[in-house]
Amino acid sequence: MTKRTLLRSMTAIAAVGLLGGVTACSSGGGGGTGGTEENPVTITFWDNNAGPDRTPLYEELIAQFEDENPTINVEYVGIPAADAPQKYETAVAGGSTPDVGIVVGWMVSSLAAQGALEPIEERLTGSDLDGKIADDSLTAAKGAAFDGELYIVPMTSTPDTLWYRSDLFEAAGLDAPETWDQFYDAAEALTDPAAGMFGFAMRGGAGSTNQLLPVAYSCSGIDSFFEGGETTLNDPANVECIQRFADMYNVSTAQADVGYGYQEMVTAFDGGSAAMMQHNLGSSQNHIDAFGEGVVVGLPMPAGETAGERTIIAPTPEGPALFSESEHPEEAWAFVEFLTSHSANSTWNERTGQLPANTDAREDAWVSENDALATQIEAISDPSSTIVPTGLYLPDWNGILGEMAAPFQSLLLKEITAQQFMDEWAEKINTAEAEYREQFGD
Amino acid sequence: MTITTRRRTPSDFSLGRESTASRAVSLWIPLGLFLTFTLLPFYWMIVYAFREEGGTLPLPFPFTFEHLETVWNDLNFSTYFANSTLVAVSTLVFTVVLSLLAGYAMSRYDFKGKAPFMLVLLATQFIPGAMLLIPLFIIFRQFELIDSLVALVIADTVFQLPLCAILMANFMRNIPIELEEAAWIDGCGRVRGFLAVVLPLLRPAIVAVGSFAFIGAWNNFLFALMFINSNDRFTLPVGLNSTIGEYSADYGALAAGGIVAAIPVVIVFAIVQRFLVQGVSAGAVKG
Numbered sequence: 088m089t090k091r092t093l094l095r096s097m098t099a100i101a102a103v104g105l106l107g108g109v110t111a112c113s114s115g116g117g118g119g120t121g122g123t124e125e126n127p128v129t130i131t132f133w134d135n136n137a138g139p140d141r142t143p144l145y146e147e148l149i150a151q152f153e154d155e156n157p158t159i160n161v162e163y164v165g166i167p168a169a170d171a172p173q174k175y176e177t178a179v180a181g182g183s184t185p186d187v188g189i190v191v192g193w194m195v196s197s198l199a200a201q202g203a204l205e206p207i208e209e210r211l212t213g214s215d216l217d218g219k220i221a222d223d224s225l226t227a228a229k230g231a232a233f234d235g236e237l238y239i240v241p242m243t244s245t246p247d248t249l250w251y252r253s254d255l256f257e258a259a260g261l262d263a264p265e266t267w268d269q270f271y272d273a274a275e276a277l278t279d280p281a282a283g284m285f286g287f288a289m290r291g292g293a294g295s296t297n298q299l300l301p302v303a304y305s306c307s308g309i310d311s312f313f314e315g316g317e318t319t320l321n322d323p324a325n326v327e328c329i330q331r332f333a334d335m336y337n338v339s340t341a342q343a344d345v346g347y348g349y350q351e352m353v354t355a356f357d358g359g360s361a362a363m364m365q366h367n368l369g370s371s372q373n374h375i376d377a378f379g380e381g382v383v384v385g386l387p388m389p390a391g392e393t394a395g396e397r398t399i400i401a402p403t404p405e406g407p408a409l410f411s412e413s414e415h416p417e418e419a420w421a422f423v424e425f426l427t428s429h430s431a432n433s434t435w436n437e438r439t440g441q442l443p444a445n446t447d448a449r450e451d452a453w454v455s456e457n458d459a460l461a462t463q464i465e466a467i468s469d470p471s472s473t474i475v476p477t478g479l480y481l482p483d484w485n486g487i488l489g490e491m492a493a494p495f496q497s498l499l500l501k502e503i504t505a506q507q508f509m510d511e512w513a514e515k516i517n518t519a520e521a522e523y524r525e526q527f528g529d
Numbered sequence: 530m531t532i533t534t535r536r537r538t539p540s541d542f543s544l545g546r547e548s549t550a551s552r553a554v555s556l557w558i559p560l561g562l563f564l565t566f567t568l569l570p571f572y573w574m575i576v577y578a579f580r581e582e583g584g585t586l587p588l589p590f591p592f593t594f595e596h597l598e599t600v601w602n603d604l605n606f607s608t609y610f611a612n613s614t615l616v617a618v619s620t621l622v623f624t625v626v627l628s629l630l631a632g633y634a635m636s637r638y639d640f641k642g643k644a645p646f647m648l649v650l651l652a653t654q655f656i657p658g659a660m661l662l663i664p665l666f667i668i669f670r671q672f673e674l675i676d677s678l679v680a681l682v683i684a685d686t687v688f689q690l691p692l693c694a695i696l697m698a699n700f701m702r703n704i705p706i707e708l709e710e711a712a713w714i715d716g717c718g719r720v721r722g723f724l725a726v727v728l729p730l731l732r733p734a735i736v737a738v739g740s741f742a743f744i745g746a747w748n749n750f751l752f753a754l755m756f757i758n759s760n761d762r763f764t765l766p767v768g769l770n771s772t773i774g775e776y777s778a779d780y781g782a783l784a785a786g787g788i789v790a791a792i793p794v795v796i797v798f799a800i801v802q803r804f805l806v807q808g809v810s811a812g813a814v815k816g
Contacts, residue, residue, distance in 0.1 A: 131758065138774020139782060163760060167770035170754055173662075177755050181666035183675050185758070350778065 122158040128418045129160040132407075133188035135175075137165025140372070144438050152425045159418045172485070179203040184410040186419040190239050192231035192403040193485040199238045200482050205409045208237040210420055216240065216427060216445075223467055223474070224444035227404040231479045233527060240427045241444040243436055244402035245367035246463050247301035248385040250374060255362045264363065267306045267389045271331070274339035277362040286339040288361035293348035295495050296488045296512075298365050300477060301400045303328050303509075305388035308398045310473045316520065318478070321506070321513035330505035333498045345499050367402075371440035371459055385459030387466040397466055401476040406444065483519040490515065574791075577784035596785035600772075604782060606789055608761055609768040614793070616678055616753075616764060617746040620685040624693050624742035625735055627686070632697025632734075633723065637706070647698075650691040658688060658751050669756055676758040684756065685746040693738040700734035701727065736804035744794055765790045 122128030134145050142165050149161045164185065166174050172194055178184045179201050190198060198204050211217060224241040232238050251264055255277055264270040274286030290298055304312075306328035309319050319325065336344060341355065349366070356364035357377035364370075365388070374383035390397045407423045409416060425431055433448035435441075442460055443449050455461050466472055478484055491512050498508045578596050579589035600606040634640075635647065665684060666675070674680040704727055712722035750766035757763055763771075769790060772783040798805070 136774060137771045139772060139779035140774050142771065164758055165760060165771050166754070167767070168774060170770070174754060177662055177666055178758075180663045181670050181675070183666070183670055183758065350773075 122160075122418070124157045127158050127160040128415050129162055130186035130413070130415050130419050130422060131162045131164060132422065133171075133174075133185040134163065134165045135171035135189045135191065135194075136168040138168065140439065141165075144435060148426065148431050148434065151431070152422060155425070156418075156421060159421060161422060175203075182412065184412050186410060186413040186415055187407050187422050188410060189242075189405065190408040191405045192227065192239075192244075192479050193488075195228075195231040195238050195408070196233040196480050196482045196484065198408070199236070200233050203410055203412070204238040205411045205413075205416065206236040206238060207240065207409055207420075207423070210409075211237065211240060214420075214424055216424060219429070219446055220427065220444050221446050221449065223402075224404055227401050227476075228406065230401060230476045231404060233480050233482055233523065235480070239404065239406040239408045240423055241404040241406040242427055242432055243406070243439070243441040243444055244404040245369060245441060246399060246402040246467065247298060247365060247388050248367055248459060248463065249363060249365055249388055250356065250370070250383050250385050250459075251363045252378070252382060253384045254378075254382055263384070263386065264389050265386065267328070267331075267391060270363070270389045271335065271339075274335055274363060278339045280341075283360050285341050285344075285355075285361045286363060287335060288347065288352045288355040288364045289336060289340045289344040289499075290347050290349065290352045290365070291336065291345040291496055291499050292351070293492065296491045299329065299332075299495065301388045302332050302365070304398050304400050304475050306332075306391050308391040308396075308473075310398060310475060312475055312477045313520065316517075316524065318513050318516040318520070320516060321509040326505050326509045329498075329509060333495075333505055333508075336499040345496050368441050368459060368463065369439065371457075385462065387463055397469070397472045399466060399472055399474050401474050401479075402442070402467075403479065404444070478516055478520060481516070481519045481523055483515075483522075487512070487515045487519060571791075574784045574787045577780050578788050580781075582781055596781035597788070600768075600782050600786045600789060604768065604772065604786070605760060605763075606765070606768055606786055609763055609765045610789060612678060612762060613747055613764040613766075613790075616681045616685065617743045617793075619678075619682040620689065620746035621739045621743045623682065623686045624689045625739050627690055628693040628697040628738050629728075629731070629735075631690070631694035632701050633727075635694065635698035636701035647695065650695055653691045658684075658749075662751070662755055665752075666755060675756055676762060677756075678762060680756040681746070681749070681752055681764070684752045685749055686742070689742045689745050693741060696741075697731075697734055697738055700731065704730050733804040736801045740797060740801050740805055743797060747790075747794060 132145075132149070134141055142163075145163055145165075149163055152161060153159065175184075175188065175190070175194065175198060179198060184203055190204070195204070211220070220241060224244045225237065227244045228239050228241045229235050229237050249264060249270070251273070253263075256263065256273065259273075259276055261273045261276060262269050264273050277286040278284065303309075303320070303325040307322065307324035309322055309324060312318060312320075341360070343351075344355075347355065349370075352364060353366070353370055353373055355361045357373055359377075368385065371383075371385060377383075387397055387399060407426050409419050409423055413419045426435070427445060429445050429447040432443050432445035433451050433453075436443040436448060437451075437453045440457070440460070442463060443451075443454065448454070449464065454464070467474070481487075491508075494503065494508050494511055497503045498505060576587060576589050579592055579594070580586070581591040581593045581595070584591055635643065669675050669677075669680045669683075674683070708726050708730075709719075709722045712726045713719070717725060748766060749764075750770065753764040753767050754770075757767070765786070769783065769786045772779050772786055
């Protein structure tokens with residue numbers, strides 16, 4: 088190839104590249120409101136947790152929706168879970184949001200406070216879904232917003248679950264970890280570092296602090312997150328529980344646990360080197376894939392003293408939100424309704440192994456056949472259980488959780504005490520709560 | 530006087546053997562360890578990409594192309610690959626052309642504020658892309674470039690250009706001006722003189738700068754995720770990240786996708802590595 092030919096080829100490639108980009112830019116969008124079958128309205132839908140499980144599931148549901156609604160076309164955009172918050176925040180700041188997006192509870196306040204989400208309670212009560220979304224899920228969804236409004240229609244809410252290997256427990260003659268004492272006894276008994284086996288896979292790295300709240304409150308039994316405008320996080324009972332939990336690091340856990348995020352933790356557990364793991368119902372399919380049905384059992388977080396009397400941190404809701412900049416709100420709402428309808432909600436939750444928010448979906452046979460799910464529903468509905476709503480509505484909530492991840496590692500490495508750790512955390516929450524009250528009132 | 534000679538015995542070579550042994554300790558063993566450490570992830574990638582799901586052997590056996598077919602056809606990697614190629618090649622072309630122009634100006638002309646200008650160019654390298662996300666997003670939205678590959682080409686070019694221009698300028702300083710002057714005497718203008726005399730000598734620098742630009746654009750994840758809002762316009766790094774869900778990862782697809790993403794970069798390096806070392810080292814020396 089001569090230099091001249093090479094230069095020409097490169098110029099041609101660059102021109103084609105730019106042309107492709109320009110064409111791509113102008114090809115988006117759909118018709119105006121009220122599309123026809125020939126010229127359907129296009130709405131954009133952002134999935135906050137794209138991946139090998141969810142993407143095909145949403146594509147299937149979208150195909151079903153488009154069959155039922157030929158005048159609406161849904162453009163799916165899959166966002167990797169780890170980057171979804173940044174993508175949403177950048178889109179809001181830049182004024183380029185989708186029509187519908189799946190939003191997790193801890194993102195609701197931040198997005199709603201910026202005016203990015205449309206309050207949807209009125210739409211919900213005027214729709215076929217009225218009375219069909221479980222009260223616990225609706226309460227959790229409203230509790231996630233800075234103003235107590237409803238901004239997402241929950242598809243699920245995910246309570247923390249203690250997963251344990253029933254085969255190892257049976258072989259060692261141990262009771263199921265229904266209480267925290269049973270949990271610590273089992274963790275100690277099942278640890279054998281020489282054999283590369285540990286009682287518990289602890290999440291010490293990214294996302295660790297999300298899981299500490301259920302540990303603290305289920306253990307201490309404290310039944311409210313705020314008292315007199317101040318958090319109960321650093322109550323002595325919570326501090327004692329967190330100190331005991333941290334003390335098991337490198338004793339009943341592997342040394343590497345201090346850096347474990349979700350993937351590392353679940354790999355340690357499903358790889359067979361840990362007997363217990365704390366997460367939500369979202370990881371159930373991984374455990375079935377690794378060990379088959381019935382080997383890994385999921386329980387609600389252990390009770391403080393007496394089995395059955397549980398203090399449960401309010402599950403984090405997740406569901407579709409209607410973005411206020413949408414040019415096609417009616418079509419977008421139709422898709423939200425579809426996603427949370429009996430059929431779609433049941434399919435979605437059955438495939439992801441999570442707790443349906445639609446009450447009709449909760450009655451489906453697959454729910455009662457899923458032990459971990461049935462146990463969680465039973466625990467949440469049990470009158471002796473206390474549900475503790477947190478400060479999920481604080482716009483800074485998730486930022487604070489992120490900031491506390493490094494201090495938690497310091498606690499695990501015994502550089503600070505649980506008292507120092509919880510005091511620091513409580514101070515941040517109290518400051519955020521005071522700012523919130525100042526801005527939005529009580 | 531009698532001169533005796535004797536056949537050299539193996540002990541005479543002991544020094545040489547010691548030298549070989551010490552060379553092994555000081556060079557080959559560390560290099561071998563380093564190579565093992567570097568290549569192990571690639572080995573892991575090949576094993577997972579070409580081994581059937583459920584296989585436990587540390588070898589790509591039972592062998593399968595299933596994961597590659599899945600990522601290429603089902604996970605849309607064919608589209609991501611085409612998008613990445615367009616963005617990376619366009620970035621390469623623009624970066625090389627613009628850094629040639631900027632490099633020539635900085636190496637051949639004296640102008641007021643030249644030193645501060647070069648300092649500013651260098652300083653831009655200390656600003657993380659994430660800090661400029663929202664301003665860039667707003668600018669691109671005003672130009673209606675959000676969800677367009679053009680935005681990626683512009684952003685990638687802008688971020689690659691400062692360092693590439695400095696490298697190019699340093700390389701040009703090493704080319705004597707007398708060569709250009711000779712061309713001018715022979716009747717060439719400045720442009721013709723540059724194209725006929727300087728440009729051929731800049732091949733290592735062009736290769737180095739082009740490689741930086743190509744690889745930088747090829748691997749850029751953040752801009753592709755933020756400025757693109759359609760699945761059909763995402764690039765390979767976003768596609769790769771999408772094989773990891775919050776609660777699960779498809780390791781076969783992840784590894785196969787990794788191979789798809791790595792092959793062009795490996796080929797580019799294999800072709801240009803000779804020029805690359807020459808170009809970078811020449812550009813690193815201040816003339």
